[in-house]
Ligand code: C2E
Ligand code: MG
Ligand code: MG
């Protein structure tokens with residue numbers, strides 16, 4: 001992984017893989033090998049407090065694929081195919097293991113957000129897997145927020161049982177891309193949620209209908225005692241507007257781009273950061 005990671009440029013989310021370059025089917029077929037050979041790596045994007053000091057509260061882990069032929073692939077190029085083929089299950093396990101092993105040395109106050117797929121929740125042993133990894137790496141469950149987006153419906157029944165098991169462990173949940181069709185209000189009702197992440201299309205809104213949605217989500221979060229995080233904040237103006245609406249935390253290029261773990265660790269308090 002070191003060889004590939006060294007070539008990767010942090011924050012290259014814009015280097016989107018062009019599906020025309022090769023069939024998506026090829027990527028799907030290559031994923032098992034990529035996971036086995038550690039071609040995946042993680043970037044961490046800081047999540048900061050929106051008040052004056054803008055201290056780092058934690059980070060969101062974002063996966064990349066250092067593809068030997070195509071270069072660094074953004075998740076949009078391979079997560080959908082992984083969800084279709086079921087490879088998302090071993091991929092999520094790889095991500096969970098990589099994040100938890102890395103954060104075990106971080107200061108105890110540092111939280112992490114990890115994206116999972118609704119598909120993971122259909123695995124009856126998913127909560128057990130998470131519990132095992134938390135214990136193995138000595139990470140307190142309350143430091144971990146699992147982000148779900150409704151790219152696939154969270155199914156009633158088994159998935160809800162898995163969610164409750166995770167909840168009983170002390171793991172938290174965020175609804176990602178909130179405000180878009182991919183995270184609906186009904187999920188708020190079905191899933192034991194701690195956090196909503198306002199989609200960047202609303203974070204970036206000028207005073208218009210989209211900003212009204214941003215305000216509505218802030219009210220909803222406050223009424224339901226949820227942590228409200230604004231995603232995709234790129235300008236001071238946006239940050240100030242969102243702070244004014246009641247958002248306490250935010251993420252976006254204004255504060256920091258997704259970066260390698262070592263760079264993120266350099267932003268943390270000096271105690272207990274790995275050498
Ligand atoms: P997301 O979870 O909503 O993550 C936020 C995305 O917005 C990231 O794109 C991040 O790089 C980008 N971003 C952050 N700040 C800004 C900003 O100020 N402006 C703009 N324009 N973009 C910003 P990325 O890393 O390409 O990830 C895309 C999506 O892929 C994620 O959206 C998430 O849904 C999915 N994903 C990423 N990592 C994983 C993973 O480990 N597992 C799963 N299942 N999905 C993942
Ligand atoms: Mg996310
Ligand atoms: Mg999002």
Ligand code: MG
Pocket residue numbers: 149176177
């Ligand atoms: Mg998303």
